[in-house]
Amino acid sequence: MHPTRIQVRATTGPATTPSLEDELVAAGPAVAADPGRAPAAVRRWLRTLWAVGAWLRGRHDAVADATSPAPPAPESPTWTRPAALPAPYRVSLEHWADALAAGGTALQGPLGLDRLHAQPSGVVLVRVTAHPLGDPAADVGGVVGDLARLQWYVEAAGHPAGTLQRLAAAFTTGYRGLPPDARLDESALRRAVALRVGHRAGEPAPPPGGDDDAAPVRALVERAWLLED
Numbered sequence: 001m002h003p004t005r006i007q008v009r010a011t012t013g014p015a016t017t018p019s020l021e022d023e024l025v026a027a028g029p030a031v032a033a034d035p036g037r038a039p040a041a042v043r044r045w046l047r048t049l050w051a052v053g054a055w056l057r058g059r060h061d062a063v064a065d066a067t068s069p070a071p072p073a074p075e076s077p078t079w080t081r082p083a084a085l086p087a088p089y090r091v092s093l094e095h096w097a098d099a100l101a102a103g104g105t106a107l108q109g110p111l112g113l114d115r116l117h118a119q120p121s122g123v124v125l126v127r128v129t130a131h132p133l134g135d136p137a138a139d140v141g142g143v144v145g146d147l148a149r150l151q152w153y154v155e156a157a158g159h160p161a162g163t164l165q166r167l168a169a170a171f172t173t174g175y176r177g178l179p180p181d182a183r184l185d186e187s188a189l190r191r192a193v194a195l196r197v198g199h200r201a202g203e204p205a206p207p208p209g210g211d212d213d214a215a216p217v218r219a220l221v222e223r224a225w226l227l228e229d
Helices: 020-027 029-033 039-065 087-102 136-156 162-176 186-199 215-225
Strands: 007-011 116-118 123-127
Touching (some): 007 039, 020 029, 020 039, 020 136, 039 123, 087 186, 087 215, 136 215
């Protein structure tokens, strides 16, 4: 897989093509379960996410190497909390969000599947905010969290989600490289994934849907707890 064959560009303009999230939702649980149902689309998604991961790593490296400080991110907004989320989970999410905000990262982050738009020309446009880069774990966690959210609803409906797992692996491998380096802290990434899914918990569930939007948040918070000191 060669990320250089796909050009990735940042843009602040409006989108003219569906987002990658729109494409995955439109493909439905059958494709999420069996990539053989749409092999060309799955190959394109894999290459796209690998390329975006490599592009994001390059942007983070450039910021880390810069001598001037990055501009501060906007104040972290109030995020939607599922009503059924028990207090210990809310406390952890609020603590993790405060830690990101203290480091200059807005909670919603600049990246997610909803901001990736593949063009017919092979270019991938990444819609960014005025402050497109934040904490590396938060930026990576936005995309991984969106994939985890889709995976949860697909599996909760009784379907396997092998395609979504492969897409997440392609993105993180594009970011970390081969062999993977340890610059992206796994504990921080798990917290960021839980925050992303928690931030979106009030939105309508993607097909095939589900009634408990707190369930994936609880599961991801518990997964993050496993790496807490």
